[in-house]
Amino acid sequence: MDQNHDEQIAPMNPKFKTIDLFAGPGGLAEGFSTLRHDDGSRIFPIAISVEKERSAFATLRLRAFFRQFGEAPHQYYEYIAGRISQNELIALYPAEWKQAVHETEMLELGTPEATTIIDKRLDQLMSDSDTEFVVIGGPPCQAYSLVGRARNRGIVGYEAEKDHRHFLYQEYIRILEKSRPAAFVMENVKGMLSAKVGGKSIIDQVLKDLRAAGGTDDSYTLLPLVDEGRGPLPGNLIRSEDFGIPQCRHRVIILGLRKDIASRVPPLPGSGHLLVSSSRPVTVRDAIADMPELRSGLSKGGDSDEQWQAAAINAAELAAAACGREGHGKVAKRLRAVVTELRARYEVPPRSSSQITSIRENGLASWMADGRMMCLPNHNSRGHMESDLARYAFASAFAEVEGRSPKASEFPGDLAPAHQNWDSGKFADRFRVQCWDRPSTTVTSHISKDGHYFIHPDPSQCRSLTVREAARLQTFPDNYFFEGNRTQQYVQVGNAVPPLLARQIAEVVAKLLGALD
CATH class of the missing domain: 3.40.50.150 (Vaccinia Virus protein VP39)
Structure with a gap:
């Protein structure tokens, strides 16, 4: 030149x-x-x-x-x-x-x-x-x-x-x-x-x-x-x-x-x-707390609202009982409240929602919100195994009580997954909750593999983050549309x-x- x-x-x-x-x-x-x-x-x-x-x-x-x-x-x-x-x-x-x-x-x-x-x-x-x-x-x-x-x-x-x-x-x-x-x-x-x-x-x-x-x-x-x-x-x-x-x-x-x-x-x-x-600090609560509630999907067997509600109640009861046996009294109390909440619901949250919602932090809202939008895209939940619902419910309830995600050593024995290395210390945070009042941990492309590192902080939803929730934590404007299937969308958000x-x-x-x- x-x-x-x-x-x-x-x-x-x-x-x-x-x-x-x-x-x-x-x-x-x-x-x-x-x-x-x-x-x-x-x-x-x-x-x-x-x-x-x-x-x-x-x-x-x-x-x-x-x-x-x-x-x-x-x-x-x-x-x-x-x-x-x-x-x-x-x-x-x-x-x-x-x-x-x-x-x-x-x-x-x-x-x-x-x-x-x-x-x-x-x-x-x-x-x-x-x-x-x-x-x-x-x-x-x-x-x-x-x-x-x-x-x-x-x-x-x-x-x-x-x-x-x-x-x-x-x-x-x-x-x-x-x-x-x-x-x-x-x-x-x-x-x-x-x-x-x-x-x-x-x-x-x-x-x-x-x-x-x-x-x-x-x-x-x-x-x-x-x-x-x-x-x-x-x-x-x-x-x-x-x-x-x-x-x-x-x-x-x-x-x-x-x-x-x-x-x-x-x-x-x-x-x-x-x-x-x-x-x-800008927190998870600032970015996603007002987004529509979703239920997780069930990856095996039926996935009707009734089947999910029964599975979620069973998961929270199992987690509460396991916590009670192992001295997590406050977490058990929170989980019993989740059971009551789930039983009282006449309508189960959907698996996807396009409802436009607010962003609590003003600087974040001025960057990401768009008043011309007709819907909120890329906000649908993935399916999880029923056994993981109990782990998600426990982990989210623990995070609400303790203000942090639990380590593997703090999981009740009845909720421990059948992983060969679970007790090795190598996967101490294999199940990681994104705590309400902190910034999230790093959103990575691994979110496309499973949701264990990206558990939603609300224990009653028993799920991992959606693509749009991850995108908000990454500060993509709500009008930024991700093409491809959900797995590909997760990878895009995590790599950005x-x-x-x-x-x-x-x-x-x-x-x-x-x-x-």
Whole structure:
């Protein structure tokens, strides 16, 4: 790109075309794309979003379509309410859909096909010598995460040096080298800090490569996002719960500025460019307490309302009796109250609901609520084994009484699952409740496997979180529709960057680039 980078960034209302890599359902792009100038134009318009997984890509493209409008048409809301088909929606707005198609690419980055297509797109964008870029994205984390590394150790003949997932970040580097963006943001799991390949630290190599992405060892300056003193790379280990996210999600987020731009930035920290922590934690109650009650499903046998009510009563009675025998008197009392409540119900809650509900925390509500919605999408429960209903009821009641989720050692013996390692200490929190008055634990893609780590805090519902509840804990707006089947939706939500956190990072980047006061 033939461009004088020593010149000031474009004068009035600068825009930074944004390249979103390994995009998932679009959490980072959602945060960045919502930031606007006073005239309503986007500071970070999305130029390209790239994702390989089909259902996540479908979600990504639909959101790209949504962004084509200053105000989404009512037919969009009809679509997410299931009243019209996607083909009918596209037929009504073909130009906007065409632009969304142009903006999104379903490609596996790092493959020859993807390289050819992406490079052609970048060449087209770079033909405008006045264009400045921002690159965002999170290379896949399976090889870095603690769970992924434990799984890899169990694979016979596994060699980290031959696992291409360790090196997908290099495709991110390659695109930095080609596009020379004004800034970049790279997100990854905390496990990246301790991951090693061939005895060498991954994070050390990543940082070295990021700094040198412009051709010299110091082409990019890496800046801390938080004024933090704990652990390795402390300025870039972001604890989401500190920034108004109702979830304890700890991720490495690396911010880089091109050298010529960084030279004009006041010294950090203390310059006002860091993320600003929230005044109080935002909790599970703030995000989901007012959502419609649902009953769980029964995964085996019949699943009528009457059958579920009988199974739930039996589960709560079993749990109460087991607690009484083992000294959990307060929990037993709470469970007996649940039994009374369940017996008194003339109508059992449904398995799904589209009822629009409030969000209790004002900042969260202003970000996620949409008064034009006709329904709340993606809010339906999954099925569970009857034996798990008693464990869910116990765990939720315990959390209400004790203010925390129970450990395996605190489960009554009669409720212990027949897991070989249950007493080993390796699965101390195999059943984990998301407590009302705390931020949730990290929403991960594992939520798609089973609900044991994501138990709803109301013991009378005996279920795990729905996709929409998980999406609220991730701060996806209620009008953000997830395509695919429920399992695929869970994976998308669990893999995403919280959009409200991404918005705050975008504000930091915009200030550093002189695009926001």
